[in-house]
Amino acid sequence: MVRFVNVTKIYPGQTKPSLQGINLEIDRGEFVFIVGPSGAGKSTLTRLIYREELPTSGQVWVGGINVAKLKRSQVPYFRRTLGVVFQDFKLLPDRTVFENVAFALEVTDASRREILRRVPAALELVGMRDKANQRAQELSGGEQQRVAVARAIVRNPSLVIADEPTGNLDPENAWQIMRLLLNINQMGTTVIVATHAREMVDALRKRVVALENGTIVRDEERGVYGYA
Amino acid sequence: MLRSWAQALRQAVQSITRSGLMSLASLATVSVSLLVLAVVACVAVNLNLMARELESQLEIRAFLRDGVNPAARQALIEQIQALEGVRSVTFISKEEGLAMMRERLGEQRWILEELEENPLPDSLKIELADPHQVVAVAEKVAAFPQVEKVRYGQGVAEKLLAVTRAIRIAGLAMVLLLMVATVFTLANTIRLAVEARRREIAIMKLVGATDWFIRRPFVMAGILLGMVGAALAAGLVYMGYQYLVRFLVTNLPFVPVAPPAELMQPLGSGLLALGALLGMVGSWISLRRYLRV
Numbered sequence: 001m002v003r004f005v006n007v008t009k010i011y012p013g014q015t016k017p018s019l020q021g022i023n024l025e026i027d028r029g030e031f032v033f034i035v036g037p038s039g040a041g042k043s044t045l046t047r048l049i050y051r052e053e054l055p056t057s058g059q060v061w062v063g064g065i066n067v068a069k070l071k072r073s074q075v076p077y078f079r080r081t082l083g084v085v086f087q088d089f090k091l092l093p094d095r096t097v098f099e100n101v102a103f104a105l106e107v108t109d110a111s112r113r114e115i116l117r118r119v120p121a122a123l124e125l126v127g128m129r130d131k132a133n134q135r136a137q138e139l140s141g142g143e144q145q146r147v148a149v150a151r152a153i154v155r156n157p158s159l160v161i162a163d164e165p166t167g168n169l170d171p172e173n174a175w176q177i178m179r180l181l182l183n184i185n186q187m188g189t190t191v192i193v194a195t196h197a198r199e200m201v202d203a204l205r206k207r208v209v210a211l212e213n214g215t216i217v218r219d220e221e222r223g224v225y226g227y228a
Numbered sequence: 229m230l231r232s233w234a235q236a237l238r239q240a241v242q243s244i245t246r247s248g249l250m251s252l253a254s255l256a257t258v259s260v261s262l263l264v265l266a267v268v269a270c271v272a273v274n275l276n277l278m279a280r281e282l283e284s285q286l287e288i289r290a291f292l293r294d295g296v297n298p299a300a301r302q303a304l305i306e307q308i309q310a311l312e313g314v315r316s317v318t319f320i321s322k323e324e325g326l327a328m329m330r331e332r333l334g335e336q337r338w339i340l341e342e343l344e345e346n347p348l349p350d351s352l353k354i355e356l357a358d359p360h361q362v363v364a365v366a367e368k369v370a371a372f373p374q375v376e377k378v379r380y381g382q383g384v385a386e387k388l389l390a391v392t393r394a395i396r397i398a399g400l401a402m403v404l405l406l407m408v409a410t411v412f413t414l415a416n417t418i419r420l421a422v423e424a425r426r427r428e429i430a431i432m433k434l435v436g437a438t439d440w441f442i443r444r445p446f447v448m449a450g451i452l453l454g455m456v457g458a459a460l461a462a463g464l465v466y467m468g469y470q471y472l473v474r475f476l477v478t479n480l481p482f483v484p485v486a487p488p489a490e491l492m493q494p495l496g497s498g499l500l501a502l503g504a505l506l507g508m509v510g511s512w513i514s515l516r517r518y519l520r521v
Contacts, residue, residue, distance in 0.1 A: 050434070079436035090431050106235075107437035151435070 001159055001190045002026040002049060007058035009044050009214075018044040020214045022058070026192065028158070031185040033201050034194040035225055036211035042194035045211070046163045049192065050084050051075055063158065080108055083152030083189075085181075087164035089144045091151075093137035097128055100136055101151045108155070122150040126180055142173025149180050153189070160184055162193045166200070174200065198225040233444075240448035243421040251453065254417035258457025258506070259464070261410040262499055265403050266465040269495060272399040273486050288354040288366050288380040296350070296374045304374050308354060311368055313361035318353040322346050349376065407506060414510030418450050422518055429518055439519050447511045454507025458499040465499075466492050 004024040010017045019041045026032050034042045047053040048060050051067045060067045063081060070078055091100045101119045110118075123129040126146040136144060145165060152160050162181060166174035178193075178200050185191040195201065201208060201224065208223030209216060218226065244251045290308070292301065305317045320328070325348040330337045354369065356362055362380055370378040422429070432442050470488045477485070 052434075073438070076433075076436045076438045076441075079434065084434060090434065092428055092431065103431075104435045107432060107435055107441050109441075 001028045001030070001063060002192065003059075003061040004045075004048075005059040005061070007048065007055045007060060009041075009048065009053060010056045017056070017214050019048075019055075019211075022214075022216060024209065024216065024219070026190065028190055029185070029188055030207060031182065031191045032193070032207045032209060033204075033223075034192065034209050034211060035196060035201055038196070040211040041214045042196075042211055043163055044214075046084075046161050046192065046194050049159075049161050050079060050082050076107075080155060081157055081159070083155065083157040083160040085145070085148050085152050085160065085162035085165045087167040089136075089141075089148045089168075091136040091144055091147060094135060096133050096135055097123065097139070097147050098132040100147055101154050104151045104154050118154050119150075122154040123147075125153070125183070126150045140173070141169050142176060145169060145173070145177050146180065149177065149184075153184055157189065159190045159192070162191070162195075164195055165193065166195065166197050171199075178204070196225075201225040236444040237448055239445035240452055243425070243445065243449050244452060246421070246424065250417055250420050254413055254453060255457050255460070257413040258410055258454060258503065259460040261406045261413070262458050262461035262503060263464055265406050265502075266461055266495060266499055267468075268399050268402055268406075269498075270465065270469055270486075270491065272396060273491060274484075275395050277484050277486050286356065286362050286380065288356070288362065288369060288378060290352040290354060290369045290372075290375045291377045291379070292350045292352065292374055293376045294349065300374060301350070304372060305352065307372070308352065308369055311365055313356055313358040313365050315355045315357040318355075320351045320353055322348045322350050325349075325351060407502070410506050411510045411513065414450055414453060414507050415514040417453065418446050418511040419514040421449060422446060422514060426518065433519075442519065443512070443515050446515055447508055450507035450509075450511030450514075451504045452507065454503035454505070454510070455500055456503075458503025461503075462492075462496040462499045466496070 002024070003026070004022045007019055007022040008017050009019040022045070034045055036042055044053065048055055048067070049062055051062075051070065054068050062078075065078060067078070092103065095103070098119055101122055102115045105115050105118060120129055120132070123132055126149050128143060128146050128150060131139065131143065136147060139147065145168075149165075152162075160181070165181070166177050169177065174197060178197075181191050181193060182204070205222040205224070207221050208218070208225070210218035210223075210226060292304075296304070301319065305319060308314060308317050323346065326340070326346050329348070330340055352369075354365065356365060366378050366380045369375055429442055466488070469492065473485050473488050476483055
């Protein structure tokens with residue numbers, strides 16, 4: 001599903017690479033934690049997957065596509081095959097819950113019927129259906145992130161990427177979001193979560209890829225967070 | 229599909245009303261530059277009309293040698309008629325020529341009384357379909373053996389045509405300059421609307437919106453601003469022009485003017501189309517930078 005081949009990323013104006021010599025393979029249906037201290041390159045790694053950034057060298061393959069080879073005009077269509085969840089939710093504050101989720105379908109010119117079918121289903125899954133008509137800015141952080149998860153999955157992507165999805169949440173809400181991501185994974189979607197939520201990583205015993213100073217220092221099935 | 233267009237339109241209106249004062253300012257700018265443009269167009273059209281009128285008065289007089297008999301004369305008329313650029317050929321006998329001269333002289337027609345016989349030759353009045361060909365036709369006519377002398381507005385014709393051309397070019401240059409200024413004003417307004425929705429645009433891009441989808445409401449806002457500005461300009465110029473024409477017709481009746489109705493209809497729709505186009509180009513420019521993600 002996702003393959004990094006000798007990937008190095010150096011941001012413009014910097015000399016130290018954010019990622020260096022990354023080789024990583026994530027299969028369809030996997031649930032993978034990317035862990036590491038801040039600045040280790042977790043976010044950069046996720047950004048390379050949804051082509052917010054391009055690798056300086058090496059190749060990033062997502063679903064059989066070499067993302068560096070995508071034309072500018074093809075990028076939107078590529079992103080529609082993914083779902084992305086961010087630490088800061090990235091919702092439109094003055095729109096309702098329904099509108100925020102429908103947004104991901106509207107940009108694809110989906111029909112009204114399809115929106116009316118898919119959005120309530122996605123909201124149901126994250127337990128936000130009864131708040132569909134509230135504005136995003138009126139919600140708690142945990143609720144906002146649930147809406148963001150609904151937006152990420154409303155198009156049935158085969159890959160969901162979450163970059164610090166619980167970073168802004170209290171433990172209870174964090175667990176709720178993590179449980180949602182596990183549910184999504186159980187339905188067959190590949191899920192990649194960049195996080196430094198030690199407790200959850202340790203409790204769930206999923207595959208853990210640990211980054212340090214831009215390189216992979218550990219890649220374990222049923223791993224633990226492993227930092228002091 | 230239709231629904232998403234309607235939504236884009238709603239967003240366009242929203243982004244215009246949200247940045248109310250700036251929208252108003254840009255509307256004013258669009259109106260003023262399109263107004264100047266319209267005035268230039270009106271002046272150009274009327275100067276053209278004037279030039280055309282003067283041009284059409286350009287005619288060639290060919291004076292015939294004595295003793296050209298009617299049959300030969302008829303043949304000559306037909307030959308001239310066949311020349312390229314000739315609209316009509318009229319025979320003016322020496323008697324008619326004298327009568328015309330008498331009329332032109334008016335009070336001073338006594339000069340002619342002194343004459344013992346008619347000194348004027350028979351002549352042909354040649355009107356042209358294309359005033360640009362006056363020199364070419366005159367030269368050809370002069371080459372006929374039956375023709376003694378050819379007279380036309382030598383020099384005057386060329387000068388007049390050159391002036392008309394200069395006016396057209398200057399007008400066009402000015403209009404182009406104004407159009408560029410208008411585009412940038414519009415671009416700035418739309419840029420503000422874009423700036424206000426940067427976050428939204430970033431999110432749109434992340435969830436896979438195409439550039440066109442993101443652009444659409446802004447381009448529509450640009451078109452709307454351009455068209456409303458154009459409508460204002462058209463209204464003003466219409467009222468102004470009507471007033472001016474009324475003034476000219478009563479005070480300077482000999483000056484040819486283009487009738488308001490005839491001029492304003494193409495001018496109005498032209499301004500609207502131009503306003504839309506300028507708005508479109510302006511918003512396109514203002515968005516280019518933000519879409520590179």
